[in-house]
Amino acid sequence: MKMIKIEPLSLDAFKTYGTFAHMINPTDERIGDGEVEFYRDQLQLNVAPQNLLSYSCCRAEQRPLVLDGMECHKCYEVVLPLDNDMLLLVAPATPESTPPLEKVRGFFVPQGTAVSIKPGVWHGCPFSANEKVANILINLPERTYANDCHFVPIPEKEQLGIEL
Numbered sequence: 001m002k003m004i005k006i007e008p009l010s011l012d013a014f015k016t017y018g019t020f021a022h023m024i025n026p027t028d029e030r031i032g033d034g035e036v037e038f039y040r041d042q043l044q045l046n047v048a049p050q051n052l053l054s055y056s057c058c059r060a061e062q063r064p065l066v067l068d069g070m071e072c073h074k075c076y077e078v079v080l081p082l083d084n085d086m087l088l089l090v091a092p093a094t095p096e097s098t099p100p101l102e103k104v105r106g107f108f109v110p111q112g113t114a115v116s117i118k119p120g121v122w123h124g125c126p127f128s129a130n131e132k133v134a135n136i137l138i139n140l141p142e143r144t145y146a147n148d149c150h151f152v153p154i155p156e157k158e159q160l161g162i163e164l
Helices: none
Strands: 004-007 019-020 051-060 070-071 075-083 086-091 105-111 113-117 134-141 150-153 162-164
Touching: 075 086, 086 162
Parallel strands: 004 105, 004 162
Antiparallel strands: 019 113, 051 134, 070 150, 075 113, 075 134, 086 105
């Protein structure tokens, strides 16, 4: 089985797939000093032509570190691990209807880091980075899971293992 090595999340390494912002202990530009500080516009999500953004919870329990399927959407998606670190596997957007498995990359996403995935970027379901459950906030236009989700199962002989 081909193995994908998990790498640290960095703006340069992730720029093909999207962007991210540390929502806990941010260091960005802020308004206010002291008791209340506001860190503005850390991450954007374009939901046009949709007007409604939905918040959903994805619970990732510990499971075998094997990528057995990927999906893509025509819209942006934001994932935010709330209470644990997670692993995220992505591949570039392509005109093909199947993910380019030879281009899959894996990233370690620290708890409290919001990741914005660009439209068309292939991504797998998130993995917990350890033995604990990871509760992950998902932001998508309303009902994307029902009307804009192209999921492709990966045949067993082509599945990718994940190396920490």
